[in-house]
Amino acid sequence: MGSQNFLAFSFSLLLIFSQISSSSFTFDPTRVTQLSWTPRAFLYNGFLSDEECDHLINLAKGKLEKSMVVADDNSGESIDSEERTSSGVFLTKRQDDIVANVEAKLATWTFLPEENGEALQILHYENGQKYDPHFDYYYDKETLKLGGHRIATVLMYLSNVTKGGETVFPMWKGKTPQLKDDTWSECAKQGYAVKPRKGDALLFFNLHPNATTDPTSLHGSCPVIEGEKWSATRWIHVRSFGKKQSDGCVDDHESCEIWAKAGECEKNPMYMMGSETDLGYCRKSCKAC
Structure with missing residues (x-):
């Protein structure tokens, strides 16, 4: 880890150790697979229970709005765009006991403190809906004042998808090609991809260990071909999020x-x-x- 990030990481450890006792979650390393080092990406099999997945979906139903994208690097203003055609809603931090437990579990697994995370965003993708490849870090000064760059992203899959809806990394630089058969969409064949599976969680880092941005973290959500896709996103910043x-x-x-x-x-x-x-x-x- 780069020296400029060591202090922040040390503070994170202290905060995490104080939080672990408040969660019933026990980290199981046998259920985590290292997918890639470029970008750094890891998959936790069965991170969420079926009950947690269903609860998060139910909290979002009836409240979904068209997803937006950041369009202005100076103001952080968001606009409607065909690059992102899903619908979604932000929950409130620690909205209820289940949401609070999920947030505590995320802190335990990532070793990044709860206070650095944005509120969970629940996303819904119907047939044909997608999110074109994009970065989760940004440079608009107003947003950076709220918590700095997003150091990491966690995508939690809340439903199975019959076909499509994969998370794809077009700039992945692994040495061994990922073999794909006809069960994968054409979009997923454009890079390293992860199939959405209910309960699984994908963690990837948007910054290198030295705190510089990682262009291989470019990622997208492939169009849903059959079925529908529900997911929950947790963006985690380099410092406490929400206070300039x-x-x-x-x-x-x-x-x-x-x-x-x-x-x-x-x-x-x-x-x-x-x-x-x-x-x-x-x-x-x-x-x-």
């Missing part, structure tokens, strides 16, 4: 002065002082403003 960082010359963590004296301003400049698009946590102690 202070714009003034301040420190946003109580340990900033100690870290600065220990040389972290030079060792971890992105975390401590930020960049052109992402404000750091310790600008005052690093004398960066």
Whole structure:
């Protein structure tokens, strides 16, 4: 792991250890498969129970709206687009006991704290509906202030799909080709693909370990050919999501002065002082403003 990301990762560990006891979830490594290193992607077989899947779908029914895409890198404004034809709805964080338990399970598996995640988005794809290949990281300054880049994405499949609806990575760079028969859609044959299976969860990272964006994380949802597809998405940011960082010359963590004296301003400049698009946590102690 790159030095500039080490502090953030360490904080995540401390928070996760405090959260694990509140969830009945026990991580089972035998049910996790490493799919790829380019991008880094992992599949958890049976992450959600049938009851959890059905509950999340029921929470969304009757509330779905046409899915949008981000169109402006300066404002983060979203618009309707034929690139994304599904419908969806955002739940509220910890909306009920089941949602809260799912969020705690995600934190336990990913080792990324709950507070860094966006609220779950439930998505519904009917026949022919899809989401063209796209990145989950972005550069609009307003959104970055809310939590920085999306370091990771978790796609939880809430239903089986008769045919189509695969998640595809067109820029995957594996050494061994993924063999596909006629049960795969033509879209899925354009890269490494994952079939939607009820209860499974796909985790992939949008950033490299050194915190730079990973172009091989480009991904899309193939058109549904037979049946329908339900899924739940959890986007996880590099820091707590939902609260803009202070714009003034301040420190946003109580340990900033100690870290600065220990040389972290030079060792971890992105975390401590930020960049052109992402404000750091310790600008005052690093004398960066």
